[in-house]
Amino acid sequence: MNRKKVMTSLAMAATLTLLMTSCANQAATPGSTSAAAGGSGLNLDVKVLTSIETPKDAVLPAGDGKATCADTTTLAYIGAETGANAQLGINIFNGVQLAIDQHNKANPGCQVAFKKFDTEGDPTKATGPVTQATKEENIIGVVGLPFSGESKATGNIFEQVKMVHITPAATNPGLTENGWTTFFRGLGNDAVQGPAAAKFMTGTLGAKKVYLVQDDSDYGIGLGGTTTTGLGDAMVGSDKVTTGQKDFSATISKIINAKADAVFYSGYFAEGAPFNQQLVAKGFKGAFVGPDGVKDDQFIKQAGDASNNAFFTCPCIPGELIPTFADAYKTLTNAEPGTYSIEGYDAATVLLAGIDKGNQDRAKLLEWVNNYDASGLSKHYKWDDKGELQAPAVYGYRVQDGKIVPIGAIGE
Amino acid sequence: MLSTVLTAVPADSDWINFDVAALAQNFWSATFDGLTFGAIYALVALGYTLVYGVLNLINFAHSEVFIMGCYAVFFTLSFLGFGPSAPNLSFGAILINIILALIAAIVASAVTAFLVERLAYRPLRKRNAPRLVYLITAIGASFVIQYLIFLWRGPLPEPALTMFIPTPIFEVFGTIIDSQQIVIVVAAVIMMVLVDQFIRRSRTGRGIRAVAQDPDTATLMGVNKEKIIVTTFIIGGILAGAAALFYVMKIPSGVQYNGGFILGIKAFAAAVLGGIGNVRGALLGGLLLGLIGNYGQILLGSSQWTDVVAFVVLVLVLLIRPQGILGTSLGRSKA
Numbered sequence: 001m002n003r004k005k006v007m008t009s010l011a012m013a014a015t016l017t018l019l020m021t022s023c024a025n026q027a028a029t030p031g032s033t034s035a036a037a038g039g040s041g042l043n044l045d046v047k048v049l050t051s052i053e054t055p056k057d058a059v060l061p062a063g064d065g066k067a068t069c070a071d072t073t074t075l076a077y078i079g080a081e082t083g084a085n086a087q088l089g090i091n092i093f094n095g096v097q098l099a100i101d102q103h104n105k106a107n108p109g110c111q112v113a114f115k116k117f118d119t120e121g122d123p124t125k126a127t128g129p130v131t132q133a134t135k136e137e138n139i140i141g142v143v144g145l146p147f148s149g150e151s152k153a154t155g156n157i158f159e160q161v162k163m164v165h166i167t168p169a170a171t172n173p174g175l176t177e178n179g180w181t182t183f184f185r186g187l188g189n190d191a192v193q194g195p196a197a198a199k200f201m202t203g204t205l206g207a208k209k210v211y212l213v214q215d216d217s218d219y220g221i222g223l224g225g226t227t228t229t230g231l232g233d234a235m236v237g238s239d240k241v242t243t244g245q246k247d248f249s250a251t252i253s254k255i256i257n258a259k260a261d262a263v264f265y266s267g268y269f270a271e272g273a274p275f276n277q278q279l280v281a282k283g284f285k286g287a288f289v290g291p292d293g294v295k296d297d298q299f300i301k302q303a304g305d306a307s308n309n310a311f312f313t314c315p316c317i318p319g320e321l322i323p324t325f326a327d328a329y330k331t332l333t334n335a336e337p338g339t340y341s342i343e344g345y346d347a348a349t350v351l352l353a354g355i356d357k358g359n360q361d362r363a364k365l366l367e368w369v370n371n372y373d374a375s376g377l378s379k380h381y382k383w384d385d386k387g388e389l390q391a392p393a394v395y396g397y398r399v400q401d402g403k404i405v406p407i408g409a410i411g412e
Numbered sequence: 413m414l415s416t417v418l419t420a421v422p423a424d425s426d427w428i429n430f431d432v433a434a435l436a437q438n439f440w441s442a443t444f445d446g447l448t449f450g451a452i453y454a455l456v457a458l459g460y461t462l463v464y465g466v467l468n469l470i471n472f473a474h475s476e477v478f479i480m481g482c483y484a485v486f487f488t489l490s491f492l493g494f495g496p497s498a499p500n501l502s503f504g505a506i507l508i509n510i511i512l513a514l515i516a517a518i519v520a521s522a523v524t525a526f527l528v529e530r531l532a533y534r535p536l537r538k539r540n541a542p543r544l545v546y547l548i549t550a551i552g553a554s555f556v557i558q559y560l561i562f563l564w565r566g567p568l569p570e571p572a573l574t575m576f577i578p579t580p581i582f583e584v585f586g587t588i589i590d591s592q593q594i595v596i597v598v599a600a601v602i603m604m605v606l607v608d609q610f611i612r613r614s615r616t617g618r619g620i621r622a623v624a625q626d627p628d629t630a631t632l633m634g635v636n637k638e639k640i641i642v643t644t645f646i647i648g649g650i651l652a653g654a655a656a657l658f659y660v661m662k663i664p665s666g667v668q669y670n671g672g673f674i675l676g677i678k679a680f681a682a683a684v685l686g687g688i689g690n691v692r693g694a695l696l697g698g699l700l701l702g703l704i705g706n707y708g709q710i711l712l713g714s715s716q717w718t719d720v721v722a723f724v725v726l727v728l729v730l731l732i733r734p735q736g737i738l739g740t741s742l743g744r745s746k747a
Binding site: 216239240241242244245246247248249250251253254256257270273274277278281282283298300301302303304305402 | 434437438441442445446448449495496497498568569571572573574577578580588590592662663664665666671674705706709710713714715716718
């Protein structure tokens with residue numbers, strides 16, 4: 001009996017061998033009038049950005065060095081420190097930490113304390129840490145929360161105690177429609193990112209036929225909508241995928257048959273990576289474009305070499321190109337600044353500048369942010385009455401040599 | 413049933429659209445892709461069907477038997493130097509590497525299946541536990557293996573490995589068939605034919621059928637029931653290992669602690685659709701489920717529909733033929 005089992009497995013292996021060898025021989029046969037979408041006419045050779053201009057009058061955390069404040073004055077970061085989305089949170093609070101360190105070093109008369117509260121990026125877990133932070137009288141301002149879902153769940157708690165908070169990463173446009181007076185967004189939202197992405201694909205990349213694929217998250221659906229409007233006639237079709245999906249063959253078949261030259265994936269890297277990998281394996285030669293939810297090193301790991309066709313849009317500024325910031329960040333953390341590090345740094349700077357000017361309780365600091373009109377390292381900060389920035393920027397990124405590199409501001 | 417659902421929806425809503433043109437346009441590519449995935453379902457489905465045949469037990473841990481094979485493929489290929497780029501090797505060398513990965517996957521899956529049987533089922537059988545208890549240990553074994561992998565490898569999928577770049581081989585109805593699809597479908601079908609023949613013709617196969625038909629009589633006739641049961645689990649494991657290789661070939665980023673769960677449910681559904689306990693039914697069920705899901709998704713225009721359509725069809729088929737399409741169980745199948 002055992003012998004038979006061995007024979008069977010041997011037979012299986014042998015058949016497979018024969019089979020695959022024959023495939024190898026046939027593979028050379030041409031006969032491939034590629035029905036796959038071609039990248040003809042696309043401008044995929046987008047130049048990599050190596051430096052960016054920082055505003056000359058940028059406010060820095062150090063200030064004039066003469067500030068005085070009570071040594072109980074505290075700023076807080078509330079957001080993910082652990083969990084699946086921890087990396088984004090770590091990028092942010094290291095930026096905040098750097099700003100506070102620089103401030104305290106330059107101002108011996110004003111030592112601001114820094115506290116962190118962990119939400120794991122999860123809306124259901126965020127209310128606890130936020131309530132706890134609002135109960136600590138010494139905390140007068142907050143950088144956070146990074147994600148749209150948790151921001152939506154906790155905005156009311158901040159509102160009740162009139163505590164100012166600047167989100168360095170949450171992009172859902174609906175967040176500023178709640179009537180909150182304490183919520184400020186330190187970057188562009190998806191109503192800005194979608195049209196910018198559309199303009200990037202049809203303009204910079206020169207795509208004539210864009211296929212839009214969105215997932216089933218609030219983020220994916222919202223951004224899919226604003227991108228669709230931006231694309232107009234250039235959109236040749238759209239499809240929806242599910243969180244956790246692994247096989248995208250039906251969607252890919254539609255994309256190939258539509259002869260699309262660019263695909264916009266409105267969702268996160270977990271599905272975006274296998275999707276792009278299967279798309280390229282089916283012979284797609286065009287560009288894959290994803291938003292900030294896809295812009296992650298994990299995307300490159302999980303898509304493998306297929307990620308070489310990938311571009312990203314992000315309302316985040318490439319902090320790694322600001323040498324003074326990047327060097328100081330590296331000294332502090334032994335790592336390159338990540339996505340949203342500079343946004344965290346700038347948000348903290350806004351609050352620190354307020355403290356230096358004597359706004360040292362919650363009400364005064366809120367008032368300060370409301371009237372703020374100055375540049376940070378990444379961009380100019382001036383909010384409208386809803387808490388949206390008046391002139392946010394969206395940046396493009398691409399994959400080069402297995403790394404995500406910036407290619408400049410897009411959608412202008 | 414479906415029509416009442418449709419009329420219950422306000423007329424101005426467009427949540428359900430039938431895009432017949434898209435289906436017509438994508439029919440053949442949907443068919444070939446569906447068959448490719450269906451072949452993988454079918455290989456996994458055989459594991460459910462064989463075990464059900466001899467034990468009347470749904471082995472819920474079979475999805476973890478499958479994912480252990482995926483990890484074996486991943487570790488073998490990374491050890492052999494495969495990475496995100498397709499390897500720059502002669503085809504023969506790639507082939508030998510892939511066969512090594514196949515052997516590793518088969519061993520890993522077969523050992524997992526063996527251990528599950530030994531640790532989760534055999535002690536219960538010795539004590540004549542009621543059937544419900546098996547169901548609980550099956551689900552328990554599934555979770556234990558899943559979260560052991562989680563603790564070991566973390567929540568993220570393993571980095572993608574490329575075995576080879578699929579090359580177009582020929583064109584049917586304007587749709588390109590590539591080397592990957594051919595390898596998966598042909599190899600899977602050959603394996604299933606071998607298993608079918610093994611069950612029908614070999615001495616062990618006869619033993620398996622005898623135990624499926626009537627364990628007590630089979631024992632009286634000199635069949636070693638325990639040995640047959642272990643063999644059945646191992647055959648299921650071998651097939652799951654092969655399925656794992658093809659799955660990782662098609663979806664390199666699918667190696668994740670819970671990556672077998674959905675596939676396992678679908679393979680189980682495929683086994684039921686074809687007639688659980690029926691070897692040929694598992695093949696038919698797997699291919700059908702792959703096809704129906706793909707057609708449904710294209711016809712209705714979004715991936716959310718894939719599983720809705722597949723499972724509505726499953727329910728409809730079972731309403732008409734509760735025993736599944738091919739129906740007969742392993743023991744009564746015509747030898």
